[in-house]
Every structure is written in structure tokens, then in C-alpha cells.
Amino acid sequence: MAEYEEQESLLDGARDETGRRLYSAGENRGMSALCDPSRLAHRLVVLLIMCFLGFGSYFCYDNPAALQTQVQQDMKVNTATFMQLYAWYSWPNVILCFFGGFLIDRVFGIRLGTIIFSLFVCTGQVIFATGALCNAFWLMEAGRFVFGIGGESLAVAQNTYAVSWFKGKELNLVFGLQLSMSRVGSTVNMNIMGWIYSRIASMIGAAGPKTLGISLMIGAVTCVFSLACALIIGYLDKRAEKILNKEKGKTGDVIKLSDVKDFSLSLWLIFLICVCYYVAIFPFIGLGKVFFMGKFQLSSEEASAINSIVYIISAPLSPVFGFLVDKFGKNVIWVLCAVAATLAAHVMLAYTFWTPWLAMSLMGISYSLLACALWPMVAFVVPEHQLGTAYGFMQSIQNLGLGIIAIAAGAIMDSRGYLFLEVFFIACLCGSLIAVVMLYFVDSMTGGDLNLSATKRNKLQRLTAIEKEI
Amino acid sequence: MWFVRRLLFLLLQVSLCWGGSEPYRREVHLDAVSGPNSSVSNLLHVRAVGYSDTIHYVWGTLGAPTVLLVYSNSSKSTLNVNWTKLFSPFPSGAVRIEPAESILYSTAIAFTKIFEYDDSNNTANFSGAPESAFYPAYNLADFVWGDVSKTLNTTALSAEFQGVNASDPAKHFQNGSVSFRVSAYKEGSRDLLPPHLLYTANCSKVEFVMAEVAPRGKKSRFVLEMVTLEKKNGQKRTDSVWSIDDEYTPTIFEMAQLISDVQNHSRAQGFLQWKAVAYGDPSSSRAEAVPCRYHQLHNVSETWPLPDLAVAFFGEDVREHYNVEALNVSFGVADGEFYEKHNYLIWSAVLGFGTPPRDSFSTLVIAIMAVALGMPAVLLIVGFITMCILKKKRYSEYEPIN
Numbered sequence: 113m114a115e116y117e118e119q120e121s122l123l124d125g126a127r128d129e130t131g132r133r134l135y136s137a138g139e140n141r142g143m144s145a146l147c148d149p150s151r152l153a154h155r156l157v158v159l160l161i162m163c164f165l166g167f168g169s170y171f172c173y174d175n176p177a178a179l180q181t182q183v184q185q186d187m188k189v190n191t192a193t194f195m196q197l198y199a200w201y202s203w204p205n206v207i208l209c210f211f212g213g214f215l216i217d218r219v220f221g222i223r224l225g226t227i228i229f230s231l232f233v234c235t236g237q238v239i240f241a242t243g244a245l246c247n248a249f250w251l252m253e254a255g256r257f258v259f260g261i262g263g264e265s266l267a268v269a270q271n272t273y274a275v276s277w278f279k280g281k282e283l284n285l286v287f288g289l290q291l292s293m294s295r296v297g298s299t300v301n302m303n304i305m306g307w308i309y310s311r312i313a314s315m316i317g318a319a320g321p322k323t324l325g326i327s328l329m330i331g332a333v334t335c336v337f338s339l340a341c342a343l344i345i346g347y348l349d350k351r352a353e354k355i356l357n358k359e360k361g362k363t364g365d366v367i368k369l370s371d372v373k374d375f376s377l378s379l380w381l382i383f384l385i386c387v388c389y390y391v392a393i394f395p396f397i398g399l400g401k402v403f404f405m406g407k408f409q410l411s412s413e414e415a416s417a418i419n420s421i422v423y424i425i426s427a428p429l430s431p432v433f434g435f436l437v438d439k440f441g442k443n444v445i446w447v448l449c450a451v452a453a454t455l456a457a458h459v460m461l462a463y464t465f466w467t468p469w470l471a472m473s474l475m476g477i478s479y480s481l482l483a484c485a486l487w488p489m490v491a492f493v494v495p496e497h498q499l500g501t502a503y504g505f506m507q508s509i510q511n512l513g514l515g516i517i518a519i520a521a522g523a524i525m526d527s528r529g530y531l532f533l534e535v536f537f538i539a540c541l542c543g544s545l546i547a548v549v550m551l552y553f554v555d556s557m558t559g560g561d562l563n564l565s566a567t568k569r570n571k572l573q574r575l576t577a578i579e580k581e582i
Numbered sequence: 583m584w585f586v587r588r589l590l591f592l593l594l595q596v597s598l599c600w601g602g603s604e605p606y607r608r609e610v611h612l613d614a615v616s617g618p619n620s621s622v623s624n625l626l627h628v629r630a631v632g633y634s635d636t637i638h639y640v641w642g643t644l645g646a647p648t649v650l651l652v653y654s655n656s657s658k659s660t661l662n663v664n665w666t667k668l669f670s671p672f673p674s675g676a677v678r679i680e681p682a683e684s685i686l687y688s689t690a691i692a693f694t695k696i697f698e699y700d701d702s703n704n705t706a707n708f709s710g711a712p713e714s715a716f717y718p719a720y721n722l723a724d725f726v727w728g729d730v731s732k733t734l735n736t737t738a739l740s741a742e743f744q745g746v747n748a749s750d751p752a753k754h755f756q757n758g759s760v761s762f763r764v765s766a767y768k769e770g771s772r773d774l775l776p777p778h779l780l781y782t783a784n785c786s787k788v789e790f791v792m793a794e795v796a797p798r799g800k801k802s803r804f805v806l807e808m809v810t811l812e813k814k815n816g817q818k819r820t821d822s823v824w825s826i827d828d829e830y831t832p833t834i835f836e837m838a839q840l841i842s843d844v845q846n847h848s849r850a851q852g853f854l855q856w857k858a859v860a861y862g863d864p865s866s867s868r869a870e871a872v873p874c875r876y877h878q879l880h881n882v883s884e885t886w887p888l889p890d891l892a893v894a895f896f897g898e899d900v901r902e903h904y905n906v907e908a909l910n911v912s913f914g915v916a917d918g919e920f921y922e923k924h925n926y927l928i929w930s931a932v933l934g935f936g937t938p939p940r941d942s943f944s945t946l947v948i949a950i951m952a953v954a955l956g957m958p959a960v961l962l963i964v965g966f967i968t969m970c971i972l973k974k975k976r977y978s979e980y981e982p983i984n
Contacts, residue, residue, distance in 0.1 A: 185919065190869045319917075406833040407826075412917075463826055526868055529832030531943075535950050542954035546961055553965040557972065 149352035158277055158348060159286060161341045163293040165226070166270045168338030169233045169263045170297030172331050173201070175240075177398045178305035178416060179324065181405075186324045187249050191399065195522030198398050200253045201260035202515030209507035212265035216272055223346040226269040230335070230342040232262025237332040245325030264507070266338075267294075273345060277352075295427035297334075302420035305331065306412055371501040378493040378560060381551040383506055386486060388544035389451060390510055391517035392458065392537040393479055397422060399521060403461075403530050404468055418468050425476030426483070433484040441566035443492075444555060446485035448548045453478035455541045462534030492562050607769045608632045608783040612739050614731035617665040625891075626730050626741050627661050628766045628786060637935055638679055639766070639786055643727040643743055644668065645889030646809075647762050648692040649788070650677070651852040653935050656684035673894040689842070689852040690811045690892045691933070693762065693790070694908070696720040697805040698798055701914070708805050708912040709877055717798045719807075723889065724748050725760065739766040758794030758925065765789075770939075776866040777857040777930065778830035780941055785934030792927040793864075801920050804927060805912040809886060810840065810854075811896065811904045817843040818907055820876055822858075827941050832868050834859045838876050839938050840909060855938045856931035860913050863924045872918065874929060877910040 146153050176183055176197045184194050216225040236259025243251030270290060278286045309327045313319040316326075397419060404415035437446055453474055460471040494502045517540070525533045555562040561569060608630040615625040626641040636659045638652040659679055668676035679685055698717045699708065725745035733742040743762045746755040770782035781787065790806055812818045823837040836858040842851045862870035883906040893900060900906075913927060914920070921927055932939070 181917070184869070188869075190867075402833065407828075407835050465824065465826065525832060527832070529828035529830070531827050532829050532947060535947050535954075539950055539954040542958055545958040549958055549961050549965060553969060557969065 149348075149356055155277060158345065159289065161345045161348070162270060162273055162277070162286075163290055165230075165273070165338055165341045165345060166267060166290065166294050167297045167341075168230075168237075168335035169259075169266050170294040171301045171334040172233070172237045172240075172259065173263060174298050174301050174397070175237075175305060175328060175331050177401060177419065178302050179309060179327065180399070180401050181412075182306075182309055182319070182324055182327075183244075186319065186321045187244070187247070187252070189249055190522070191526045192519060192522035193249070195395065195398060195518040196253055197256050198395065198518040199515040200256040201263065202511040202518065204257060204260045205264045205511040206508050206515065208261065208265055209511060210504040212268040215265065216269055222269060222272050222276065223349055226266065226273070226342045227339070227346055229262040229266040229269055230339040232258055233266055234262075234332065234335040234339050236260070236262060237328070237335045241325050241328035241332055243325075244321050244328055247321040264511075273349070276349070291430050292427040295423040298423040299420045299427075301331070302416045302423070303413075306416055371498045372505060374498065375502070375505075376493055377554055378551060378558075378562065379490065379502060381547045381554065382486065382489055382493070383509055384547040385447065385451070385544050385551065386506055387509055387513035388540045388547065389454070389482060389486075391513045392454065392540045392544075393422070393475070394514055395518045395521040396458075396537055398518065399525060399533070407530060408465070408468055410468075418472050421469065421472045422476040422479055425473060426480040429477060429480040430484060433481045437481075437484045437488070439566055441564050441569050443485045443489045444548065444552050444563040446481060447489070448545075448552070450478040450482035450485060451541060451544050451548055454482070455538060455545065458534055458538050458541060462531055462538065489562055493560065606632075606783045608637070608767075610739055610766045610768050612734065612736055612741065612766055614734050614741070615661065615663055616731065617663065617668075624727055624730050624743070625663065626734075626743075626764060628739075628764070629661070630766060630768075630783065630786075631657050632783070633657065637784060639764075639933065640677065640891070640895070641730075641741075641743065641762075641764055642891040643725075643730075643745070644673075644891045644894070645887075646692045646694045646721075646723040647727070647743055647745075648690055648889045648891040649764075649933065650690045650891065650895050651688065651933065651935070652679050652685055653687040653852070654679055654684040655686050656681060659684050668890070668894055672898065673890050674898040676894040677891065678895070687851055687935070688895070690896070691840075691854060692809045692889045692892060693722055693806065694809050694886075694889075695722060695807040696760065696792075697807065697910070698802050699805070700799045701801050701803045701920070704801065704917055704920075706803060706875075706912070706914045706916045706918060708803070708875075708910070717802070720747060720760075722760070723887075739768070740764060752798075754796040754798065756796070758792070758796065760795065761789075761791045761793070763789040763791060772830065773930070776831060776861065776868065776871075777834065777859050779855075779857065779930060779932050780830075780939040781932050782934065782936075782939055784936050785932045785939070787930060787932050789928055789930045791929075792921075794925050796925070797920075797922050800922055802922065803912065803914045804921060805910050806929070808854075808909045808911070809882065809888075810907055810909065811892065811900070812842055812907070814903055814905055817905055818879060819843045820879055820909065823940070825941055827943060827947075829944055829947065830941065831857050831859060833871070834873070837941070840879075841938065852933070852935055853938045854931050854933055856911075856929070860927055860929035862919060862921070863926050864928070866928065870919075870924065872913050872927065873915045874911055874913045875915070877912065879907045879909050882906050882908045 146157060148154050176194065180194065183189070183197075184191070216222055219225070220228055236255050236257070238255070239258055240252050240255030243249065243253070243255050271287070274286045274290060305327060308330055309319075309323060312326050313323045316323060400419040401412075401415045404410050404418050405412060410418070437443065457471040457475040457478065460466055460474075461468060490502050490506065491499060521533060521536070524536055552563065554560075561572060564572070611627075611629040611631070613627050613629075615627050617625070624643045628639040628641070630637040630639075634655065634657055636654045636657055638650070638654065638659070638661060640650040640652070640661060642648055659681060662678045662680050664676045667673060697708075697719045699711050699715045700717070701711070701715070722745070724747065726748050727743050727745040730741050730743055733744070735741065741764050743764075744759050745761065746759050750756070765787045767781050767783060767785055767787070770780075773779045773781070773787070779787065792804065810818050818840055821839050821841055823839065824835055825837060826835065828835050834857050837855065838858055839853055839855040841853045858874055860872045860874045861867070862872050883901050886906055886908070888900060888906070896904065911929070913929065
């Protein structure tokens with residue numbers, strides 16, 4: 113769910129051609145600054161709406177994690193079945209990640225596409241809630257599937273809008289803010305859903321599928337809100353296009369499946385790092401709340417708060433790490449540190465009774481670091497015209513991994529308990545670590561520039577530029 | 583680094599365990615002791631004979647269900663019951679383990695009452711519940727218990743005491759009953775059903791089961807009261823062992839135990855040990871786990887009527903020599919399911935002598951950790967060496983240019 117932002121910002125960076133003027137500025141028709149698409153004030157309004165565009169889907173994505181005990185109790189399902197809710201979200205994205213950009217570019221157009229994806233998100237969440245209301249778990253799963261169809265593609269659409277409105281201006285800041293906003297959505301969800309549930313339980317007098325259904329329906333309000341944002345931004349975009357003769361925003365993804373056979377060993381290693389790493393983060397967060405309550409004897413509220421700390425930390429840290437990695441280069445080392453730190457966090461959670469705040473904060477920090485260092489590496493090992501395919505593929509196997517591991521994690525937890533689950537996650541991270549180490553050697557033996565420092569990288573770039581001129 | 587050290591230490595331990603001597607075994611006899619009038623005799627004698635000692639567990643339902651735990655340093659010690667005396671108003675001395683001087687330690691645990699209270703707020707706060715929330719407690723001494731000899735299984739080494747309330751006007755026990763299932767063990771292993779308790783040849787197991795007993799309210803929770811004896815020079819205490827290892831009992835990290843406080847780590851000390859969990863259905867699946875909590879021991883020496891079996895073994899003046907303490911174990915946690923869901927509750931505990939068993943990491947966990955952490959390290963070393971060699975080669979190839 114989370115990673116499209118980094119990828120898009122990179123895509124943009126890689127393709128940022130000579131500062132094309134997108135706006136025919138200077139045509140002041142006497143509009144107030146707020147209504148004039150060429151003015152900063154108006155763009156800020158658009159930015160606000162853009163940020164809220166993804167709020168609903170991020171809020172609802174982690175609804176199951178926030179209400180794990182309630183879902184399991186009310187729907188009478190074990191953990192493995194519960195984790196299906198996450199798996200069903202991932203399945204459509206195994207395929208859709210390839211086509212999200214294509215659908216927006218060629219089929220629907222950005223405006224209609226955004227509205228359609230928002231509708232999917234909304235409908236999905238409503239079906240999800242209805243499933244709870246009718247006490248039908250299969251309907252909840254169906255809801256998550258529909259929600260998944262919209263969710264990830266909506267993130268692509270959101271980024272496309274960002275590129276279209278802010279290219280050559282405040283783009284990196286905008287991506288940063290969008291990323292932060294999505295984290296805010298997840299965090300708010302983690303901390304508020306339990307409270308909503310208990311209020312509704314006391315209002316209707318008993319906890320049960322009905323309570324769960326109503327709570328999730330309230331969650332769906334955020335999706336409706338996001339849908340409204342999609343409509344407004346669609347209108348504003350159309351208006352701006354008319355006034356400014358603005359170019360259409362494009363995702364820039366040209367997916368060619370045949371490119372896959374040309375992928376280098378380094379790229380496959382990067383994929384491996386990605387899958388092995390993220391499966392130890394997201395499914396863990398999905399199961400985390402009950403773990404903290406069971407092992408560390410924490411209250412439900414505190415457990416939720418700890419569970420959301422990874423997201424809270426990554427909101428402000430992502431831009432900082434992005435800047436640092438840009439400045440120093442040496443991506444492989446950063447990734448190595450991030451994986452090792454996450455490994456340490458999991459070891460702490462598994463083998464000690466130390467306060468989980470420590471381990472989860474460490475995980476939050478390393479998670480942000482990894483996102484900033486790993487995703488840009490793809491651009492160094494893939495020719496520019498294959499970038500879209502590479503990223504689509506990466507997202508796709510990430511989703512495949514998440515779907516499978518989500519179910520496996522639930523089953524392990526039911527039959528073998530948390531220690532074993534943690535050991536399993538540790539093993540996954542070690543797989544990731546092995547891939548990083550191999551990547552380091554492969555890269556240094558083939559003389560790749562993954563692990564160059566930023567200054568060397570710049571020199572190299574200048575050299576190639578000079579060579580070209582000659 | 584500390585982790586690696588710990589891992590190595592564990593590996594060492596495991597290899598030592600494997601390489602060590604054969605697991606300790608006992609010869610176990612399980613008998614229903616029949617008296618002159620077999621319908622009410624209901625005594626179960628478990629005798630676990632070792633090389634030079636014997637553990638006796640004497641279960642009976644004369645009064646509340648009670649188990650006597652007797653450790654004797656003779657492998658020839660026997661149980662002697664004087665039935666006429668036992669049923670007389672002064673049963674003192676009716677139950678004896680002979681020779682008496684071989685007894686190194688003896689204690690008793692009686693399961694005396696079942697409390698039921700209405701937890702309308704679903705807070706599972708038993709000790710803080712108001713007086714008015716409690717229904718009249720079931721006094722297990724007033725129950726009618728089925729004949730244990732009919733449930734005796736000498737191959738599986740198990741037996742069951744099944745009881746219903748003697749006076750049951752509201753028909754709560756129409757289809758249901760309360761039972762205590764006893765199992766004995768010849769050698770150490772782990773229980774097949776959750777909570778997968780670990781046991782040794784010095785242990786036996788008791789399962790407390792409430793099946794189909796109708797609760798008196800929709801939000802009823804139950805509490806089991808036990809009374810335990812300990813010689814006045816020592817004291818019983820409760821203890822929680824927190825473990826990071828929940829492999830055998832998923833999500834339960836607490837092991838509770840009732841042990842004797844005497845600073846004497848001999849085999850001759852009784853304990854009761856249980857995981858902080860009960861189950862709400864017969865299959866004991868994790869989904870139906872009902873966490874349980876124990877409450878502080880409190881001294882009841884003065885007030886409590888002791889079960890006849892305890893008096894018969896320890897004598898009329900037992901209160902002068904022994905501390906009598908009561909322990910409550912309450913079932914259910916805040917926001918948890920109520921008993922009413924399945925009308926079923928099963929709680930198991932291990933009874934035994936010596937140091938209570940402790941869980942350790944399973945071999946699988948250790949193996950996975952070793953491989954998972956070892957691989958990257960090995961790879962790093964091998965990779966560096968290969969790289970150095972390759973680089974050297976490359977340089978030497980370039981040399982001839984000059």
C-alpha cells in the first residue's frame with residue numbers, strides 16, 4: 113500500500129525533462145488568488161484536497177488491525193481466517209499494479225480514473241461493513257477484494273495528479289506531504305476505531321456483528337469524504353485545463369512484460385529484499401495489537417498506540433531520510449542498516465520483555481530508511497524505458513508476498529504462537545539480509561554504482577555528460 | 583552478541599539433554615480403593631514408584647474433592663485405610679501411608695467451592711465485584727460424586743470424579759456436571775491437548791471441567807476455590823513465571839504455580855502448576871481460550887471446615903501444625919467471552935513434587951534461528967574472501983602492461 117509514493121517521486125525525478133512550462137502564466141483574468149489555477153494559493157487548495165483524496169483508503173486499509181479482537185470475536189473466526197482480510201486486499205493488486213498506470217493513461221483518463229477508483233474504495237468498504245452487519249464473513253472478504261481493486265490504483269492516481277499540478281515546482285514536498293498524510297490516516301484509524309466500537313457497543317447495549325458493522329460503516333464515511341475530494345479535484349482539474357490549456361497528467365508507466373527477461377541479477381535481488389522485508393512489517397502490524405496485549409499486558413488503547421508508532425515515525429522521517437540518502441549515496445549500506453535494525457527490533461520483540469515502544473520505534477525508523485534507500489536503487493540497475501515495468505513488477509510481487517505471508521502468519525500464530533511467528537519473521541528478514549549482502553558483492557564485482565557515494569555518482573554523471581557532448 | 587551467546591548456551595543445553603541419561607521413569611499404579619460399602623468409598627490411589635522413593639496421590643470425595651500428596655523415601659510404602667474409622671465422626675488417623683517414618687513431605691489440596699458472579703460490565707474483576715453480583719456459591723462438599731472405579735482406565739492411567747449438586751431445585755445440573763479428571767504419568771513428556779503442559783514422572787495432572795452446567799445469568803463468570811495445607815515452619819506461595827516462549831500455548835506467556843516456600847530444593851516438595859488459561863470448549867482450540875487469573879493466597883486456618891479426607895490423614899489437630907490457605911482462580915478476562923457461549927470450561931494443572939517443570943525453546947525454533955542468523959554471517963565471510971581473491975587476480979592480470 114505504502115510504497116507507491118517513493119516510486120512515483122523517483123519516476124518523476126528520473127524523467128524530469130528540461131523545465132517545460134506547463135502553465136501559460138501571465139494570463140491574469142482578474143480572478144482572486146484562491147481561484148486562479150496559476151497562483152500558489154489555488155495550488156495549495158488543490159494540495160489539501162489531494163492529500164485527503166487518499167485519506168479514506170489509508171484509514172480503512174488498517175481497519176481490521178485496529179479491530180482485530182472485535183472482528184475475531186464478533187465474526188467467530190481464527191487468526192488465519194482473519195488475516196484473509198489482508199490477503200484479499202493484496203490479490204487484485206498482484207495484477208493491477210501492472211495496469212493501474214495504464215488504465216489511468218489510456219482507458220479512463222486521470223479524472224474519471226480517480227473517481228472510479230474512489231468508487232471502488234467506497235463500495236468495497238461499504239460491502240465490508242455490510243458483511244459484518246449481516247454476520248457474513250465471506251461478504252467481508254469480498255468487500256476487501258473490491259476495496260483492494262480501488263486502493264492501490266487510487267494511490268497511483270493521487271501521484272499522477274501531484275505530478276500534473278506540481279511538476280517542476282514543489283513536487284518533492286508534495287510527495288512528502290502525501291506520504292505523511294497517508295500515515296496520518298493509518299494512525300488515526302489505529303487509535304480511533306476501538307473507541308468508536310466501544311461507544312457504539314454501549315449505545316446499542318451489546319457487542320456483536322452489528323456493532324462491528326456500524327463501526328465499519330462510520331469508517332466508510334472517510335471513503336465517501338475521499339470520493340467527494342475526487343469529484344472536486346476532477347472539477348478543478350478540468351477547469352484548470354480549460355483556463356490554462358494544461359497538459360494531461362500522465363503516470364508515465366509504460367509496462368512491457370517482455371522486459372522481465374532482461375532484468376539483471378541485481379534487480380532480482382532488490383525484489384527479493386523488498387518482498388522479504390515488507391512481509392515482516394505489514395502482516396506483523398496486522399497482528400500486532402493482540403501480541404502487545406498478550407505478551408506485554410498492555411491496555412487495548414496503548415497496544416493500538418504502539419501498533420501505530422511505525423506509521424507515526426515514518427511520517428516525519430521519510431523526507432529526512434530521503435534527503436540524507438540523496439546527499440550521501442551508498443544506498444546498499446543504508447539498506448543493510450535498515451534491514452539489520454528491523455531484525456534487531458524483531459529479535460527484541462521475540463526474546464525480551466523490554467518495552468515494545470523501543471522495538472517498534474526502531475522498526476519505524478528503519479522502515480522509513482529502507483523505503484528511502486531501496487526504491488530509488490531500481491533506477492540505477494534498470495534502463496529508463498524499463499522503469500515502469502520494474503516498479504510494476506516489484507509492487508506486484510510485493511503484494512503477492514504480502515497476501516501469502518498474511519495467511520501464513522495467521523496460521524502460524526494460531527498453531528504455534530507468537531514466539532514462532534517472530535522467529536518466522538526473523539527468518540524472512542534474514543532472507544532479506546542475505547539478499548542485501550549478495551547485492552553488495554554482485555554490485556561491487558560487476559562494478560555497478562549502487563553503492564557509490566553521492567559525490568562519486570555526480571562525477572560519474574558529469575563524465576558521461578561530457579563524453580556525450582564530445 | 584548476548585543473543586548469540588544465549589543461543590550457543592541453549593544449543594549446549596539441548597545437546598546435553600540428548601546426551602544425558604535416560605529419562606526418569608516411574609512405575610505407576612492406579613487403583614480405586616474399595617471399602618466395605620463400595621458405593622460411597624470413592625478413593626483413588628495413585629502410586630508412582632521410583633528407584634528408592636514413592637509418590638502417593640490419594641484422591642477422594644469425602645467432603646470436598648481432595649488430593650493428598652505424600653512423598654515417601656521408601657519404594658515399598660503402602661496406603662492403609664480404616665474404613666470404619668473413616669466413616670465415623672472422628673476420622674482422624676483413618677488414612678495412613680505406611681511406614682509412617684518414610685514420609686518426607688505431605689500436603690493436600692482441596693477443591694472447595696465454585697463461585698459464580700454476574701459480570702454485567704464485562705470487566706472480569708472478581709475481587710472487585712460487589713457482594714450483590716455473587717450468586718450463592720456451589721459448595722463442592724455438598725455434591726454427589728459418581729463412582730470413580732467405573733471411570734478408571736489403567737492403561738491410560740486416568741480416572742474421573744464427576745459430581746452434581748445434591749440439591750438442585752432450579753435444575754442447573756440437569757444435563758451438566760462438574761468433574762475432576764486425574765491422569766498419572768510414567769515418564770516425562772508434554773500433554774497432547776492445549777495448553778500442552780509439560781510434565782515429568784514426578785507429576786500427575788488434574789483437569790477441572792464444568793460441562794453443561796447451566797449458568798445462573800447470561801453474563802456469569804466462575805471462580806474455583808482451592809484450599810491448601812503446609813506445615814507451619816513453611817508457607818505456600820503463588821508465583822508467576824513469565825516466559826517469552828508461547829510456542830506450546832499460543833499467546834499465553836504466563837505460567838502460574840503454587841509452591842512451598844521452604845528453602846530446600848529437594849525432590850520432596852509439592853507444587854501445583856498451571857498456564858494462565860482455560861478453554862471454553864472440549865477441543866481446547868485457541869479461539870476458545872479463556873485466560874484465567876489467580877488471586878492472593880489468604881489464610882483460612884481458623885474458619886474453614888476441612889474435608890474429612892484431610893482430617894483422616896493429618897489428624898484432628900491439623901490446624902495447630904499446618905497453615906491452611908485458600909486460593910482462588912478466576913476464569914475470564916475483561917471484554918472476553920462468557921461461559922454461556924458453550925456452557926463449557928476446562929482448566930488443567932500439573933500436580934507434582936520437586937522443581938516445577940520449565941518450558942524451553944523447541945529444537946525447531948533453535949534450528950531456524952541458527953540457520954537464519956548463521957547464513958548471512960557465513961555469506962559475508964565467504965563473499966569477502968572471494969572478492970579479495972578475485973581482486974588480486976585482476977590486479978595480477980594487469981601487471982604485464984608495463
